[in-house]
Amino acid sequence: MNAPATPKYAAYICSGCGIGDVLDIAALEKVAKNEGKMALVKTHDFLCSAAGVEMIKQDIANEGVTHLCIAACSRRAKTEAFYFPSVAVSRANLREGVIWVVAEGAEHDEVRQEMAEDYVRMSCAEIKKMTAPAGNIKEASSKKILVVGGGMSGMTAALAAADAGYEVVLVEKTGALGGFANQLYKRVPFNSPYAEPQEVGAGETAAKVHSHPKIKVYLNATVAETAGAPGRFAVKIATESGSISEERCGAIVQATGFTTYPLEKLPELGGGQPNVVDQAGLEALAKAANGGPIKRADGKEVKSVVFVQCAGQRGSGGNGSGQHLEYCSGHCCATSIKQAMYFKDQNPDIDTVIMYSDLRVPGMGEDFYRSAQKKGVIFTKAKVTGVKGGDRCEVQFKDLILDEETATDADLVVLATGQVPNAGVNLDEWTATVTAAESGDEAAKEKKAALQKLSVLNLQYRQGPDMPQFKYGFADSHFICFPYETRRTGIYAAGPVRRPMDMFQATEDATGAAMKAIQAVENVEKGRAVHPRAWDLSYPKARLEGCTQCKRCTVECPFGAIDEDEKRFPVFNEERCRRCGTCMGACPVRVISFENYSCDTVGMQIKAVNIPDEFEEKPRILILACENDAYPALDMAGVQRMTYSAYVRAIPVRCLGSVNTIWITDALNSGYDGVMMMGCKKGEDYQCHFVKGSEMAYYRMSKIDDTLKQLGLEPERVQTQEVAITDNARVVKLINDYVAQLNEMGPSPMKGFG
Amino acid sequence: MTTANEKAIAKYKNDFLREVEANVEDGHWVKMCMQCGVCAGSCPLGPHWEHSPQKIFMMIRAGKREEVLKSDSMWMCTSCYNCIVRCPRKLPITHIMHGLANYAHRLGLAPQGQPTREIAKLFWDNLIKTGRVNELKFSLAMYFKDGFSQGIKNAMAMQSIGLGLMKAKRLNPLELFGGHACKDKSGIQKMIAKAREIEDRRRGLA
Numbered sequence: 001m002n003a004p005a006t007p008k009y010a011a012y013i014c015s016g017c018g019i020g021d022v023l024d025i026a027a028l029e030k031v032a033k034n035e036g037k038m039a040l041v042k043t044h045d046f047l048c049s050a051a052g053v054e055m056i057k058q059d060i061a062n063e064g065v066t067h068l069c070i071a072a073c074s075r076r077a078k079t080e081a082f083y084f085p086s087v088a089v090s091r092a093n094l095r096e097g098v099i100w101v102v103a104e105g106a107e108h109d110e111v112r113q114e115m116a117e118d119y120v121r122m123s124c125a126e127i128k129k130m131t132a133p134a135g136n137i138k139e140a141s142s143k144k145i146l147v148v149g150g151g152m153s154g155m156t157a158a159l160a161a162a163d164a165g166y167e168v169v170l171v172e173k174t175g176a177l178g179g180f181a182n183q184l185y186k187r188v189p190f191n192s193p194y195a196e197p198q199e200v201g202a203g204e205t206a207a208k209v210h211s212h213p214k215i216k217v218y219l220n221a222t223v224a225e226t227a228g229a230p231g232r233f234a235v236k237i238a239t240e241s242g243s244i245s246e247e248r249c250g251a252i253v254q255a256t257g258f259t260t261y262p263l264e265k266l267p268e269l270g271g272g273q274p275n276v277v278d279q280a281g282l283e284a285l286a287k288a289a290n291g292g293p294i295k296r297a298d299g300k301e302v303k304s305v306v307f308v309q310c311a312g313q314r315g316s317g318g319n320g321s322g323q324h325l326e327y328c329s330g331h332c333c334a335t336s337i338k339q340a341m342y343f344k345d346q347n348p349d350i351d352t353v354i355m356y357s358d359l360r361v362p363g364m365g366e367d368f369y370r371s372a373q374k375k376g377v378i379f380t381k382a383k384v385t386g387v388k389g390g391d392r393c394e395v396q397f398k399d400l401i402l403d404e405e406t407a408t409d410a411d412l413v414v415l416a417t418g419q420v421p422n423a424g425v426n427l428d429e430w431t432a433t434v435t436a437a438e439s440g441d442e443a444a445k446e447k448k449a450a451l452q453k454l455s456v457l458n459l460q461y462r463q464g465p466d467m468p469q470f471k472y473g474f475a476d477s478h479f480i481c482f483p484y485e486t487r488r489t490g491i492y493a494a495g496p497v498r499r500p501m502d503m504f505q506a507t508e509d510a511t512g513a514a515m516k517a518i519q520a521v522e523n524v525e526k527g528r529a530v531h532p533r534a535w536d537l538s539y540p541k542a543r544l545e546g547c548t549q550c551k552r553c554t555v556e557c558p559f560g561a562i563d564e565d566e567k568r569f570p571v572f573n574e575e576r577c578r579r580c581g582t583c584m585g586a587c588p589v590r591v592i593s594f595e596n597y598s599c600d601t602v603g604m605q606i607k608a609v610n611i612p613d614e615f616e617e618k619p620r621i622l623i624l625a626c627e628n629d630a631y632p633a634l635d636m637a638g639v640q641r642m643t644y645s646a647y648v649r650a651i652p653v654r655c656l657g658s659v660n661t662i663w664i665t666d667a668l669n670s671g672y673d674g675v676m677m678m679g680c681k682k683g684e685d686y687q688c689h690f691v692k693g694s695e696m697a698y699y700r701m702s703k704i705d706d707t708l709k710q711l712g713l714e715p716e717r718v719q720t721q722e723v724a725i726t727d728n729a730r731v732v733k734l735i736n737d738y739v740a741q742l743n744e745m746g747p748s749p750m751k752g753f754g
Numbered sequence: 755m756t757t758a759n760e761k762a763i764a765k766y767k768n769d770f771l772r773e774v775e776a777n778v779e780d781g782h783w784v785k786m787c788m789q790c791g792v793c794a795g796s797c798p799l800g801p802h803w804e805h806s807p808q809k810i811f812m813m814i815r816a817g818k819r820e821e822v823l824k825s826d827s828m829w830m831c832t833s834c835y836n837c838i839v840r841c842p843r844k845l846p847i848t849h850i851m852h853g854l855a856n857y858a859h860r861l862g863l864a865p866q867g868q869p870t871r872e873i874a875k876l877f878w879d880n881l882i883k884t885g886r887v888n889e890l891k892f893s894l895a896m897y898f899k900d901g902f903s904q905g906i907k908n909a910m911a912m913q914s915i916g917l918g919l920m921k922a923k924r925l926n927p928l929e930l931f932g933g934h935a936c937k938d939k940s941g942i943q944k945m946i947a948k949a950r951e952i953e954d955r956r957r958g959l960a
Binding site: 304306349351353359369370373374376378379380381399401402406407408 | 764765766767768771785786788789808809812813815816818843
């Protein structure tokens with residue numbers, strides 16, 4: 001895979017798909033040869049055909065070509081045909097990027113040809129700064145999978161991974177496998193006809209785990225330390241006896257589940273008063289009754305029961321003071337239906353009332369709901385205003401259908417409280433505490449020690465001991481696109497620690513997380529990025545002699561991939577890296593680069609564009625487009641034959657987070673009239689593949705307005721836009737509006753000084 | 755019957771729901787309502803009802819026995835069947851409304867003077883006598899149900915229609931005196947008496 005000592009550059013121009021009909025191919029060849037300095041320039045009328053590909057292969061084998069510039073379709077098309085892993089490849093997008101998006105007709109011939117020639121120049125400039133990535137294979141990597149938590153999610157993940165042939169280490173804090181499922185009398189049905197509560201089956205699953213030859217179980221154990229990176233996690237497991245075992249693991253599934261919201265925090269709903277229990281409390285009573293009459297703590301048989309849904313959940317939309325959990329825990333409606341059936345199945349004369357504000361029974365839960373109605377469970381849409389415990393419990397509520405304040409009494413009241421994730425340390429709190437402790441604050445030092453004790457994984461990462469948390473303290477996940485992925489590569493959250501869910505969803509979740517863990521260990525072994533750039537062999541390299549120890553890369557890496565050594569130089573953990581390039585964008589001295597993507601590969605493209613002088617009235621606009629969403633949207637605009645201005649030059653970037661401000665400076669200094677960045681949606685409902693990349697770009701760009709003003713440039717000359725992959729019509733409008741806006745502003749005053 | 759009427763019904767307990775299930779036609783469907791409100795929104799007479807079917811079902815579950823059975827809401831149903839067509843839970847709402855009205859009537863709780871109920875009673879009594887509906891007598895009974903002078907006013911208002919019907923031989927004034935009966939009058943009456951006996955026995959009202 002290593003490139004030969006003497007590089008040889010070759011350009012291949014495709015004249016197929018109509019490229020040769022509207023472009024002057026001979027002129028493009030001339031550009032590649034004379035300006036691009038390509039040693040070999042060839043044209044083919046069907047380059048992606050077997051014959052065309054064979055021609056390139058022959059040149060690689062016989063002519064010693066090491067660097068290819070392919071001027072044909074978008075880099076997103078024909079990736080299999082143009083797959084030459086032994087050499088560096090750059091692509092000039094003449095089809096989707098030029099002939100399909102520039103308006104038809106002879107009057108556009110000139111600008112169209114200019115655009116195509118620029119893309120050839122850019123591609124030739126880029127390739128000179130690229131080398132074929134060799135991959136990151138350092139040492140024998142471990143394919144063992146560590147599962148933290150032995151509940152239903154953890155056991156399912158362990159079995160899924162072990163059945164797929166991977167060694168598994170399962171660490172469980174308590175003395176038995178099963179977790180919360182052990183507390184249940186029965187579970188909500190998970191197969192047809194979804195009408196009756198089903199056996200839990202946690203014992204059978206635990207037995208399977210214990211007897212599986214590929215699973216090693218640690219009971220009464222916690223993770224004392226996790227160091228390293230995917231493929232080489234060094235995990236210290238502390239058992240109750242005080243002994244420490246060490247395991248080398250490739251990936252981690254965190255299935256640490258949830259705890260129930262404390263009943264005593266709900267005094268307004270009778271929490272803590274006699275005969276007011278939560279759902280877990282009722283499971284205990286039902287388990288003790290074991291099919292017989294369910295009795296209260298005082299031994300009295302329950303003849304009437306009221307279930308209060310959303311107790312301390314869903315903010316002011318639920319029941320309780322509204323000062324509790326903001327979210328819906330998702331499982332409680334079906335759980336209360338199941339628990340009402342415990343009573344009705346034993347004795348149909350028992351009064352069972354479920355007070356709900358919105359009954360949420362997703363999936364086949366609707367059949368379960370109907371089954372409960374058939375059994376005579378009364379469902380009342382109500383807002384419960386107060387519960388008094390006692391021998392006769394009193395429930396005060398507003399009937400939302402009959403629109404009246406009323407009350408009823410019952411032997412027992414069950415509060416459907418929510419799930420609170422066991423996600424470990426909140427990293428924002430951690431970072432603030434560590435910063436305070438470093439400045440000598442004694443209280444902060446104590447708090448840091450206390451926080452450390454809460455940690456689940458005890459990661460030896462610069463960015464903190466656990467994975468970042470998403471909303472409401474749930475463990476991180478890429479909610480929209482990649483549910484199991486967290487911002488800690490090779491560590492996957494599964495089950496209710498990730499989002500509130502029921503047991504069936506948790507087991508499905510666990511299977512998915514196990515799959516991701518397998519993907520991680522396999523890709524790491526091959527020296528590739530884990531995901532989402534699962535094919536990517538490149539990885540960041542830093543010229544540390546130029547580093548100023550500013551720590552921006554270590555702080556801004558969305559994935560905590562970069563640690564610091566004693567001298568505060570960055571230490572790259574390539575296996576943790578997702579190859580987004582956010583570190584590269586952050587670096588003020590530009591010492592971080594990838595073999596095929598660097599400040600130079602993009603910078604040289606920017607400089608390669610021919611900038612007409614101000615009298616020609618041909619503005620040049622640079623587009624830096626995120627290759628995950630915005631660039632495909634631009635391609636799709638081409639596929640649909642929408643037209644946008646031929647004055648733009650688009651360069652795909654791995655993520656907007658990788659945009660280094662030097663590119664903007666270079667572009668404006670070279671006389672571009674404007675720069676438009678297109679990245680994914682940021683913020684709480686982000687769609688960035690690298691979570692924080694686009695947010696980082698916006699933050700950085702918000703700081704350059706002053707610099708622009710100092711240069712005598714209008715701030716509007718640099719724009720940042722949020723673009724989704726489906727925005728193909730919108731990108732066209734954005735571009736055309738921007739070109740019109742820039743025309744009004746007039747040419748950049750920097751023209752001619754570049 | 756009075757003991758049943760006076761019986762204290764606990765709120766939000768099974769009692770009244772059970773009673774409805776046992777005594778009302780299609781009453782066992784009441785518990786299946788999921789309170790979506792589609793029936794209430796679909797009813798063309800909705801604005802004129804005190805309680806929509808959705809509310810009636812909730813009131814039954816809430817144990818509001820008196821309020822439900824004394825209500826005139828279910829008497830307002832015109833049997834358009836819009837609610838049945840639209841109910842996502844497939845409840846036979848029209849039938850349940852008629853069942854509830856019938857049950858309230860039998861218990862003597864139905865509102866006095868409610869026009870639908872009055873018409874139904876007149877129609878039934880008229881039919882039972884001869885085994886056929888005597889339209890002239892039925893119309894006159896309707897006109898005079900609110901007193902003599904109101905009856906004369908009603909009859910005068912309908913005068914031209916009555917004369918028109920007579921001219922077209924659609925109305926025979928002699929029907930006022932006896933009128934013609936069906937072939938086996940006593941047979942029909944026996945049959946209906948037997949049917950009622952069976953139904954009362956089934957509902958435990960005998």
